[in-house]
Amino acid sequence: MQVTMTVNGTEVTRDVEPRLLLVHFLRETLGLTGTHWGCDTSNCGTCVVLVDGEPVKSCTQLAAMTAGHEVRTVEGMAAGGTLDPVQQGFMEEHGLQCGFCTPGMMLTARALLDRNPDPDEGEIREAISGQICRCTGYATIVRSIQWAAAHPAAETTDQEVRA
Amino acid sequence: MTTVQERSPMPQEREPNPAMTAADRPIGYGRVQRKEDPRFIRGKGRYLDDIVLPGMLHGAVLRSPMAHARLVSIDTTEALAHPKVHAVITGKDLEGLNLAWAPTLSADTMAVLATDKVRFQGQEVAFVVAEDRYSARDALELIDVEYEQLPVVIDARRALEPGTAVIRDDKDGQTDNHIFDWEAGDKAETEAVFARADVVVSEDVVYPRVHPAPMETCGAIADYDPIDGKLTLYETTQAPHAHRTLYAMVAGIPEHKIRVIAGDIGGGFGNKVGIYPGYICAVVGSIVTGKPVKWVEDRSENLMSTSFARDYLMRGEIAATKDGKILAVRTHVLADHGAFNATAQPTKYPAGFFSIFTGSYDLEAAYCSVTGVYTNKAPGGVAYACSFRVTEAVYLVERMVDVLAQRLEMDPAELRLKNFIRPEQFPYKNKTGWEYDSGDYEPALRMCMEQIGYADLRQEQAEKRARGELMGIGVSFFTETVGAGPRKHFDIVGLGMADGAEVRVHPTGKAVVRLSVQTQGQGHETTFAQIVAEELGIPPEDIEVVHGDTDQTPFGLGTYGSRSTPVSGGAVALAARKVRDKAKAIAAAMLETRPEDLEWEKGRFFVKGDPSAAKTISEIALGAHGTVALPEGVDGNLDAEVTYDPPNLTFPFGAYICVVDIDAGTGKVKVRRFVAVDDCGTRINPMIVEGQIHGGLADGVGMALMEFIGFDEQGNCLGGSFMDYLIPTALEVPDWELGATVTPSPHHPIGAKGIGESATVGSPPAVVNAVVDALAPFGVTHMDMPCTPARVWAAMQGRATPPI
Numbered sequence: 001m002q003v004t005m006t007v008n009g010t011e012v013t014r015d016v017e018p019r020l021l022l023v024h025f026l027r028e029t030l031g032l033t034g035t036h037w038g039c040d041t042s043n044c045g046t047c048v049v050l051v052d053g054e055p056v057k058s059c060t061q062l063a064a065m066t067a068g069h070e071v072r073t074v075e076g077m078a079a080g081g082t083l084d085p086v087q088q089g090f091m092e093e094h095g096l097q098c099g100f101c102t103p104g105m106m107l108t109a110r111a112l113l114d115r116n117p118d119p120d121e122g123e124i125r126e127a128i129s130g131q132i133c134r135c136t137g138y139a140t141i142v143r144s145i146q147w148a149a150a151h152p153a154a155e156t157t158d159q160e161v162r163a
Numbered sequence: 164m165t166t167v168q169e170r171s172p173m174p175q176e177r178e179p180n181p182a183m184t185a186a187d188r189p190i191g192y193g194r195v196q197r198k199e200d201p202r203f204i205r206g207k208g209r210y211l212d213d214i215v216l217p218g219m220l221h222g223a224v225l226r227s228p229m230a231h232a233r234l235v236s237i238d239t240t241e242a243l244a245h246p247k248v249h250a251v252i253t254g255k256d257l258e259g260l261n262l263a264w265a266p267t268l269s270a271d272t273m274a275v276l277a278t279d280k281v282r283f284q285g286q287e288v289a290f291v292v293a294e295d296r297y298s299a300r301d302a303l304e305l306i307d308v309e310y311e312q313l314p315v316v317i318d319a320r321r322a323l324e325p326g327t328a329v330i331r332d333d334k335d336g337q338t339d340n341h342i343f344d345w346e347a348g349d350k351a352e353t354e355a356v357f358a359r360a361d362v363v364v365s366e367d368v369v370y371p372r373v374h375p376a377p378m379e380t381c382g383a384i385a386d387y388d389p390i391d392g393k394l395t396l397y398e399t400t401q402a403p404h405a406h407r408t409l410y411a412m413v414a415g416i417p418e419h420k421i422r423v424i425a426g427d428i429g430g431g432f433g434n435k436v437g438i439y440p441g442y443i444c445a446v447v448g449s450i451v452t453g454k455p456v457k458w459v460e461d462r463s464e465n466l467m468s469t470s471f472a473r474d475y476l477m478r479g480e481i482a483a484t485k486d487g488k489i490l491a492v493r494t495h496v497l498a499d500h501g502a503f504n505a506t507a508q509p510t511k512y513p514a515g516f517f518s519i520f521t522g523s524y525d526l527e528a529a530y531c532s533v534t535g536v537y538t539n540k541a542p543g544g545v546a547y548a549c550s551f552r553v554t555e556a557v558y559l560v561e562r563m564v565d566v567l568a569q570r571l572e573m574d575p576a577e578l579r580l581k582n583f584i585r586p587e588q589f590p591y592k593n594k595t596g597w598e599y600d601s602g603d604y605e606p607a608l609r610m611c612m613e614q615i616g617y618a619d620l621r622q623e624q625a626e627k628r629a630r631g632e633l634m635g636i637g638v639s640f641f642t643e644t645v646g647a648g649p650r651k652h653f654d655i656v657g658l659g660m661a662d663g664a665e666v667r668v669h670p671t672g673k674a675v676v677r678l679s680v681q682t683q684g685q686g687h688e689t690t691f692a693q694i695v696a697e698e699l700g701i702p703p704e705d706i707e708v709v710h711g712d713t714d715q716t717p718f719g720l721g722t723y724g725s726r727s728t729p730v731s732g733g734a735v736a737l738a739a740r741k742v743r744d745k746a747k748a749i750a751a752a753m754l755e756t757r758p759e760d761l762e763w764e765k766g767r768f769f770v771k772g773d774p775s776a777a778k779t780i781s782e783i784a785l786g787a788h789g790t791v792a793l794p795e796g797v798d799g800n801l802d803a804e805v806t807y808d809p810p811n812l813t814f815p816f817g818a819y820i821c822v823v824d825i826d827a828g829t830g831k832v833k834v835r836r837f838v839a840v841d842d843c844g845t846r847i848n849p850m851i852v853e854g855q856i857h858g859g860l861a862d863g864v865g866m867a868l869m870e871f872i873g874f875d876e877q878g879n880c881l882g883g884s885f886m887d888y889l890i891p892t893a894l895e896v897p898d899w900e901l902g903a904t905v906t907p908s909p910h911h912p913i914g915a916k917g918i919g920e921s922a923t924v925g926s927p928p929a930v931v932n933a934v935v936d937a938l939a940p941f942g943v944t945h946m947d948m949p950c951t952p953a954r955v956w957a958a959m960q961g962r963a964t965p966p967i
């Protein structure tokens with residue numbers, strides 16, 4: 001069957017098996033391997049992407065169900081060569097080790113900050129609690145997100161200029 | 164030896180971390196951002212499953228639903244008829260190639276695909292190669308296997324009972340489920356000390372089966388080129404060189420025709436040390452089909468069939484005087500190794516380094532005996548950041564010291580302080596034959612107590628107890644033995660545990676360092692560049708670290724047992740020093756002076772007394788490759804290679820204190836605070852060191868409170884998915900509070916000891932000690948992990964039972 005969706009701002013149309021999971025559509029059909037998979041039971045969250053701005057486990061959704069929606073993956077985080085503050089934060093605060101959970105963690109963080117620009121520690125922990133990191137023990141991920149909240153970065157410069 | 168004490172800043176105390184400019188970055192040791200991060204944060208890591216080769220096919224493994232059964236027949240006709248299937252491989256096919264069985268890392272054999280019986284649930288029975296992932300899975304359903312069920316052996320305590328089913332009847336002369344007996348220490352001397360002790364406490368302590376469960380599962384892509392006979396194997400491996408040698412031995416492909424490539428690895432923790440049947444099947448699949456074959460296991464396969472950890476049933480005993488001087492520790496262990504003895508450990512050490520169970524204490528005697536048995540469970544046993552069974556040893560002694568403290572009504576921290584090996588006793592020879600290189604234990608524990616506010620917490624606890632609230636404070640103090648070799652004592656299947664490194668400085672003064680060890684997230688590309696930077700004064704960003712490709716790196720045994728920094732770090736430092744010596748000779752020629760008249764300061768040689776007469780390492784590199792008349796015996800490059808064979812292991816240590824609150828109504832344990840003071844000797848990049856500690860602390864909380872691979876009586880695995888095998892999320896762990904002391908290793912080139920596993924080793928006893936401390940008002944003296952709400956509740960009712 002044919003599906004059409006917007007991925008990182010570009011509309012894509014592909015012929016797929018009806019049973020194809022979104023995670024495999026992104027990784028294998030489109031070659032966007034920054035989205036990972038790590039379990040069979042929707043528990044790990046390494047596959048998280050944003051669908052219409054909300055974090056979604058892409059292993060729990062068919063590509064077909066995503067037709068007509070907007071998907072954002074880690075490859076779409078940096079805009080025009082400028083890192084998302086969340087990406088910068090993860091580097092600053094050592095929020096990653098093996099990097100496997102990182103794309104999903106960063107996208108959840110982006111969605112959180114879009115909704116709540118100044119989350120407290122509890123809100124951050126709650127937001128990422130559907131995702132597992134086996135390397136960092138989470139504290140540095142929390143700090144990375146706090147860093148991003150404290151450095152809303154490039155977009156603000158743009159607004160300041162307009163103001 | 165110097166001991167430096169420092170407390171790492173609490174998050175709220177820290178300066179905002181402005182993006183460092185190149186000029187601020189230390190040339191050498193210090194907090195530097197990781198070189199690997201820019202690709203990972205952009206989703207540009209290259210993990211195994213991200214690799215797509217032209218014409219690549221996909222493999223899937225059919226697994227046994229039964230724990231012990233005779234294979235009656237396998238019918239693959241229907242699967243082979245599937246339009247997208249290219250091959251179906253069974254044990255029979257492998258028998259023809261002499262590949263149905265393969266050697267394990269413990270001088271045993273393991274089935275690659277079952278031929279006679281299946282011996283655990285999830286064992287590999289057949290391998291399908293198809294055009295895509297989904298079709299390969301579809302075809303598994305089309306294979307018809309007939310099994311004849313056999314009695315299962317699940318409880319290790321009963322594995323040796325007469326009349327029990329013999330699991331390994333494939334082995335000549337094997338008439339029971341016994342694997343090995345091993346002992347350390349002096350039995351008679353220990354008995355004598357126990358006989359005259361005022362106090363003896365004993366406890367059955369179970370360290371249940373758990374799993375490293377890295378977020379990326381295991382997998383391989385085999386690409387066999389029939390024309391030049393070369394096998395390229397992409398793998399999730401922590402030990403690419405050891406794998407290459409083993410494939411050469413097993414598959415009969417000459418070693419120079421095998422190239423093992425490990426790209427980015429999504430966590431390992433010991434799970435990716437061994438060679439799994441799926442890897443060998445991928446190789447056979449590629450040879451049979453003439454195309455590259457990718458096999459990646461799913462999460463259930465990972466949890467049910469790959470290397471588990473622990474599964475030690477221990478009887479612990481401590482002898483002491485009535486005023487709390489610990490005299491001796493004694494233990495017997497029943498070690499459940501599963502269906503094949505496949506633990507990765509040195510040949511002479513079937514129980515790994517468990518004999519470090521003497522802990523951090525100055526004992527008069529110690530003795531342990533370990534009996535290994537087969538059961539109908541997945542093979543494995545040395546994994547999950549365990550430092551070759553140091554984690555079981557530390558858990559035993561640290562739990563037992565608390566049992567003693569409770570019996571003597573002494574404070575557990577005071578009891579430890581009273582019994583520590585004193586600084587002047589180092590190097591300290593313990594009663595089981597280890598020589599602890601360096602240590603200064605008391606300051607570490609005192610720092611930890613001060614940082615957490617120990618006295619105030621005890622006060623708070625007393626007040627809460629009076630109100631019936633459950634609060635516990637758990638102390639643990641560990642000493643690890645990591646960084647094996649020396650190679651004369653330690654080997655993996657006969658390969659000595661040494662590691663090579665090669666440093667080359669290019670003509671323009673940039674450098675490349677090639678490693679035999681394999682990062683799985685520890686940041687080797689950063690740390691090893693920093694070691695070279697420290698030795699040669701070349702900025703880390705000008706140093707490329709090459710690893711994970713056997714065609715491009717020197718031989719070595721790989722990353723596990725916290726050995727990268729102690730072994731490879733030593734190799735890199737010594738190779739860089741060789742380069743420096745050579746640079747000195749060349750600089751002398753360039754400056755027309757004698758080498759002994761030159762002095763080194765980071766990055767340049769200058770003439771003593773005339774600092775302006777100098778040559779930087781870049782100038783020397785250009786000279787070495789240029790037209791400078793080189794001194795006699797010096798060839799025209801700035802390269803060096805070293806294989807480092809450590810003279811001894813290193814002995815990191817640390818003091819951990821954990822505070823828990825338990826809901827008296829539900830038994831739910833909440834870890835409120837955790838302070839960890841670690842001493843791993845020299846810290847190359849403190850940021851990375853702290854990250855390693857954080858990860859290990861979460862592991863410890865996980866094991867203590869929730870992680871558990873259990874089985875029912877039929878041998879069904881009860882921890883085969885992340886719905887059942889619980890791993891802490893951000894909500895179950897606190898914000899870690901760290902401190903540090905620095906006691907360098909005296910025998911290591913840069914004084915570093917290794918940190919990868921310290922926290923995983925040291926934290927479980929801190930958490931469990933805290934839980935038992937909280938439950939003391941109920942008369943609880945011990946409870947086994949995992950301390951789940953139901954199990955804690957049972958303990959509160961006087962029914963603390965082992966989990967297995």
Ligand code: FES
Nearest residue numbers: 038042044045059
């Ligand atoms: S792959 Fe684990 S939640 Fe999607």
Ligand code: FES
Nearest residue numbers: 097101133134135
């Ligand atoms: S960084 Fe490895 S799983 Fe999170």
